[in-house]
Amino acid sequence: MPIYEYHCNGCGHDFEYLVLGGSEPHQCPACKADTVCRLMSTCGFVSKGQGGETVGKSAGTSSCAGCSATSCAGCGS
Template sequence: MPIYEYGCSDCGNKFEKLVKISDTNVPECPRCDSSNVHKAFSTFGIGGCPNTGAKAESKKPSCGYASGNSCCAGCGA
């Protein structure tokens, strides 16, 4: 089962939900219980920084954010 990212149009909450591919129901927002929820565009990285493509331990991402030896996962900067 994949993990999908969602955004609530009512309160602005962003959350993740483990959902069966065959499930067509839209989840409710865990913060405000609204059903006015949409799938958000999500990013992922494999072994490097999403903004620069560099190895996480060798360079900071172009947005300047790094936490220890890891990069942000698409901070949007």
């Protein structure tokens, strides 16, 4: 059962929603507007960083804007 990301065009709120049996959200949980749309998400994965710590991140990107490290352990954040 996938978890999708949604955006409310009314108030700008981004939220996640567990889709059970194809039932997508019809309203924004913040403002109750019916102007939600599904966002394109990146795939996430968990890997082992230096020293064996578990690092979760989106595929192909670091978690810090402008950071070229492959994990937060690489830049100290």
